[in-house]
Amino acid sequence: MPNPSYFFQQSLNALQLGSIYALIALGYTLVYGVLRMINFAHGDLFMVGGFFCFAAATYLGLSFVPTLLLVMALAALLGVLLERVAYRPLRNAPRVSAVITALGCGIFLEHLVLARYPYPQSVPELVHNVTWHVAGLSFSSLQLLIVGLSVGLMLLLDFVVRRTMVGLAMRAISWDMRVVPLLGVPVDRIITFTFALGGALGGAAGVMYSLAYPVVDPFMGVLVGWKAFIAAVLGGIGNIRGAMLGGFLLGGVEIFVAAYYPSTYRDFVAFALLLGLLILRPYGLLGRPPTQKV
């Protein structure tokens, strides 16, 4: 018998997980939108973000806001570095080469962190967690913080892409990478900016994930990252609002399947649903099929 308060509780959990997925999915979709390439190291940027958060809280003893800002800045820097190493030298090479270097960078990051921290680390509590009980429903301050902050970041990103000159340039490069430089758009700088933006969002997601599920391990970026990638594709990769939608959808499916069925079915049902959706709408919910020129 579905219990309304249980349902509500699970909805909050779904929003929390979904907002983390959506933040990571945005990183994939931003890079894809501009370069038409999948950033396969993005899940590991997220993981490194989680470890930066752990380090900042443990060694530096920073509180929440400085930690978040520091981690976002470092992750953005790492994103830029990734672009320099894995993407820029290969921009004219076969598409798949850049994918492989990105995969390589991801594996390198995983094992770099693994060499330093061979065991999963638990993250200290950065935010004092208060639970409010209102009319039989309980809200935790952490959940509200995560959801609120993610939605805020998403709105900010949406504003940057749709209303600023940089966003205009990003959309223009996505439209046609060869003509846009002729019009005076500094393509390299815009691409760097895109990677920084994606990295910062990944770092923020890393912080939130390690607050919500306070253990970080070097391989957490693999599964969470790929799932977020699926969320991005589900919404239509390259489409920013699609990535948000896909993230919340995936979070919802995962939480509710685990809530009402044995939790071992969670991945199966989630992925089977996604597969079905992709068969019905091969280019994602909000994506449009690319026009093919013959």
Add this chain to the structure above:
Amino acid sequence: MNTPTITSRWTACGESILACRWILPFLLVVGGILSFVIPSQGLLNNYGQLILATVGINIILTVSLNLVNGYMGEFSVGHAGFMAVGAYISAFLTVKFFPYGAAPFYGFPAAVLAGGIGAAVLGLIIAALSFKTRGDYLAIVTLAFTMIVKSVLENIDAVGGALGLRGIEKLTTLPWVYFWTVSSVWIIRNLVYSRYGRGILTIREDEIAANLMGVNTRQAKVLAFVVSSFFAGVAGGLFAHQLQFINPSMFNLIKSTDILVMVYLGGVGSLAGSVLSASLYTVLLEALRPLGIYRMMFMPLMLILLMLFRPRGIMGLRELAWFVPKRDLDAVSPDAVPPPEIKRPLGNQPG
């Protein structure tokens, strides 16, 4: 320029031993004899034999994935899923139907074959999905497929669920690995150079143009996926009976990534490259074991450097003369231009 560049210089034997085609059957026989002699005479210790068997299994995996990712130009990340299906089916058969230590001689090959066929059936499903989706979306389909296989296996209690299947007999011997490795390379080589194989290549170059030319691209896709997943299943069966223990999380995305790395390291669309890179990668990973935890940092670093300086992998699109049918070597088509960095030897100048 994306066809393998084959020049008639390969037919001449004097230049290098790699160009001597008659040496290949000789080497194959020697390899076959060695695969029996090494275990029986103890030429290598158990560790060395394990590495050899792993090399063979990795060659099967790499060559079969190269068919889809290299020759057909798709980006499949689902190879670990097919491998898991083959491993589970074959291990389940030998564990349930053949008493430990008393498997009849046909038991193991039949089980491995069944594993391959089971994987091939699933490959058919992926092929059907690939009619509608391409590129990054097909990558997602195969990704989701891997995850589904893993979570289905975790939920089947008959094969041990998440704990895995134990008590598998060690039936994978060097001669069997050798047999399957040689036959997988041979069959895929024959496929690639057949009419159907040309169809698979046209999908990589331009699917629309291929359709206009009358290539049955659906048939080609089915063929590529089925053959590729069959051999992944076979490799899974060999893997299970070598390790004697399997669980669903062995066949995760990290495994898929490993195979991808071997394919792109060797070069897309080069069988020689796949064989070379699978052997190199496996042996190097073992040789670097003393580095401990830093070993796994070294490998991706090497991969990044390789891609930066040789974006097409070790072999690129070139192929060793051993793997090319004679008629393709002899046929000098007007556009079969030798690669610019290689000077043609004087003896082979036309005219």
